[in-house]
Amino acid sequence: MRELDIPDQELSALADETLNLAKNYWSRLDERAAYPATSGEETARLFSRAWAETGRGRGILADFQQIADHSRPSGARFFGYVVGSGEPVGALGEWLAAVLNQNVTSWRSAPAATTIERTVVGWLADAVGCPGFIGSLCGGGSAANLMALTMAREAKLPANETGASPCMMYASEQAHMSIPKAIALLGIGRQNLRLIPVDEGFRMRTDALKAAIAEDHRAGRTPIAIVATLGTVATGAIDPLREIADVARMEALWLHVDGAYGALAALAVPDQFQGLASADSLSLDAHKWLYQPIDCGCLLHRDAAIAREAFSNSGDYVRILNQNPEEAFAFFEESMELSRRFRALKLWMSLQYHGRRTFREAIARDLRHAQMLAEAIAAQPELELLAPVTLSVVCFRHRTKDNEAILRRLVARGRVYLSNATLKGQFALRACFVNHRTTAEDVRTIVDEVIAAATELNR
Template sequence: MSSLNISDTELSRLSEKAVALVLEYWASLEKRPAYPATSGMQTLEQFSQPWAEDGMGGAVLDGFPAIAAHARPSTGRFFGYVVGSGEPVGALGEFLAAALNQNVGAWRSAPSAATIEQTVVGWLAEAVGCAGFSGSLCGGGSTANLMALAQAREAKRPANETGASPCIVYTSEQAHMSIAKAVALLGIGRANLRFIPTDDGLRMRSDALEATIAADRKAGRSPIAIVATAGTVNNGAIDPLPDIADIARAHDLWLHVDGAYGGLAALAAPERFRGLDRADSLSLDAHKWLYQPIECGCLLYRDRQVARRTFSHAGDYVKVLAEDPSETFAFFDESLELTRRFRALKLWMSLQYHGRRAFRETIAQDLHHARLLAQLIEAEPELELLAPVSLSAVCFRHRGKDNTAVLKRVNARGRVYLSNATIDGQFALRACFVNHRTTEDDVRTIVSEVIAAAGEVNR
C-alpha cells in the first residue's frame, strides 16, 4: 500500500487542527495589520526551503500561522485593487470541492458538479439581467475576457481553421490590461486594438467610437468587436452601454462587456447597467463583488453555437455515448479548459446560505461606503477627489504632499491599505470597496490615516 495513505484517525486529527487554525485566523482578522509588515527577504527566508526526503507529518500545519502572517489578510480595511473578501461559507465550499476532486470538464466526469455549475451560471446571468445567457466559470476576469474575444473573432473573422487574418477591436482608454493581453494572445495584435478616448466621467465616448470605426472601414480594415467596460478598474466608470450596443448592431460587431469588477453590482443598482443584456458576451468576477474566494470568474454568452465553434475540438477519447442530451454536455466544448475545478460549489453554498437579499444589501453597502468616503474627502480641505465615483472605487489625492510618499506611508502604518491609479496623468490614491467586512468606521479611518501619513512625510 502506498505510504501516501493515512489512517482515518490521523485524517480526523489533521482536519480538526486545520479547521481550528482557520477559525483562529478568521477570528483574528480585524486585529491584523491591513498588510503584513514583512519584507521580501524575510518572506523568502521563511518559505524558501528544500523538499525533504522524509515527511514531517501533521507538523506541516504548524507552518500555517507563519503563512497567514506573511499573507494579505482579508480584513475590512484592505482597500487596494479590486479584492473581494473571501466569504467563509464559500471557503468551506472550496474545501468540500477539493475533497470531491471532480473534473468539471463534462457532465460525464462530474454529473452533480457540472449540473451545479450550469445552475449557478444561470443564477448569475439572471441576477445581472441576462437571463437565458449560457456560460461557464473560470479563473477570473482575464480568462473570461480572453475567451470572450476568442468567441468574437470566431464569430466575425473565423481563424480556427485557417489562422488569423487582420482585424480590429475597440475598447476605451480606461479598459483593463487583460483586454490588451487577450488581443495579443489571440494574435490580433495590440496595434489593432483601438483605445477610444473617454469623457469627463472616464466613460468611452460613443461619438469617438463611431468615428474610429468609420475611419477603419474607410481604410479597408475589418472591425470585429467592441469591448465596453461596466466598471472600470480605476474609477468604476460604466461605458454608455445602450449607445455602444446600437453602434455594435449598426456595424455588425461583437459586443463584449467587461463586467469583471462592476457587473455584479447590477444586483443592487440595475438602473446603472441598462444595456448589459444587449451584449454578446459578458465577463463577471464573483471573487470580486460577490465576495467569493479566489478563483471565481465567469463568462456569459448569448449564443452557445459560437462558443462551440470556438472551443470544441473534442478528440475521440472524450466523446460521450449517451442518449440523454444533458449527459453529453461538456464545458470543454464551450470554454478553454479540459480538466476544470469544481468552482461552482462555493457559489452554490455561499449564495444559498445567505440568500439573494444579503448579497444585494452588501453590494449596496459597498456603494454607500464609496459615497461616504467621497463626502468625507470633499469635506476635508487637505484632500481632493480626482474622479467621479461611479461604483465603489474612489480616486483622490492629498493637495499638499507627494502622493506616492503619502501612499507608502499610509500602507506602512498598516491600519488601512490603499492602492493607486493614474487619473488624467495625476497619481491618485485609490480605495475600492468590495468587502463585506468593511464598516463605516473603517471608511472614516481611510481619511484619518491619509491625513496622519501626510503629516509624517516631508514633501
C-alpha cells in the first residue's frame, strides 16, 4: 500500500463514525449552551499539541466532542453578529464537495461544478430581483465587496496597467468595515472614502451624499463609486436605493449594493428591495440569510467585460483554447481567485432539497421574530429600543443599568447570546435573527434573560 492509502474497511468505518458524530451533534444541539464556557488558556491547552510523528488513526475522532464543546454552536439561541445557522443539507453538500475535490477555476478544470455554480448564481440573482445578473461565489461579503470595488475602479478609472490615480468613493457612516478595508487594499486610501451621515433611521442621507460629491467636484477630486447598504450590520437599515441610484446615474458613478446581510430578504419582502436591479454590482451572503454553512458569499454584477478588465491576468499555462462559450468559461478571468472550492454544491443541494418556498418562509419567520422581540421590549418598562426594526436586527438597552456589564453577564449565563453595537454613542444590546432553528419560545427568552442578567448585577 502507498503511504496515504486507507483500507476500504477502515475508510468505511471512519466515514460512518464521522457521519454519526455529525448526526449526534445536530440532534442534541438544543442541549448546548448558547456560547461555550471556555477561555483562551483552555483552548490553547487542549488544541495546541504538536503534530506527532506517528498517526493516531481513528482516534482523531475522539477529539470532536472536545472541539464541539469549545465551539460556538449553531443553536437556536445564538443571536450575535450576522451568523447563519448552518443548514444540515448544505453541510452534507460541503462534505460531498470536498470528496469530489474539484478545483472550480474554469469549466475545463471542473465541468459540472462550473455549470452548477453559474446556475446557482443565477438562482440568487433571480431571488433578489436581478435576473440576468452574473457573478461568482466567494468566501463572504468582504471578498465580494472587495471584488465589486475593484470592478468599480477598473470601470471608472482603470488602474491595473498604470497604477491607481486618486479617486473618491461614498458609503454611509453605517457601512460595514469591509468597505473601508477594501478601499485600503485597493490603494485608494481610507481617507478617500466619504462616510455620509445617516438619518434617524440610520439610512444614508442622499442630500448629504449629493453635497459631498459636489464638494469633491469643486475641489477637483474624482468621484467614482457609491456603496449603498441594504441591511446595515448594526441596525438592519436599508439605504434609500432609488434616490441613491438616481445620484449614481446623474453623476455616472458605479453603484455597488452591499446586501451581504440584507439582500436575500428580498425573497420574503421584495417591496423593501425595489430597484436592486439598478445596481452595477451586489454582494450577498448565502451563509447569512440562506442559512448555509460558512463560507458562501456571492458577487453579482451585470457586465462580464468589466469583470474581465478587473480580474483577467491569464498566464500562458492556463490559457483556454476552447471556442465553445460554456467550455471556455473561466472563473479566474472574472473573479479574484484561481484555485476555488466547489461552494455551489451545498447551495445546489440545500436550495433544491427544501425548495424556494421553505426559504421564503424561514426568512419571513426571522422577520416576525424581530418584530416579536421589539414588541416585548416595548412592553418592558426597564428596556428601550434604540433603532427602528427594519429587517431582523433589534438594538435596545436597559434604561438604568450598565449595558456592557449586562451583556457580559448574559453571555456567561449561557442561555442566549447577543452581541452589541454603538448607536449615536450609546452601547446597544443587539439581537439578529438569521436562524432557521429559532422558535417563538427562544425569542421570549431574550427579554427574560436580559432582565435576569440586569438583576444579577445588583447582587
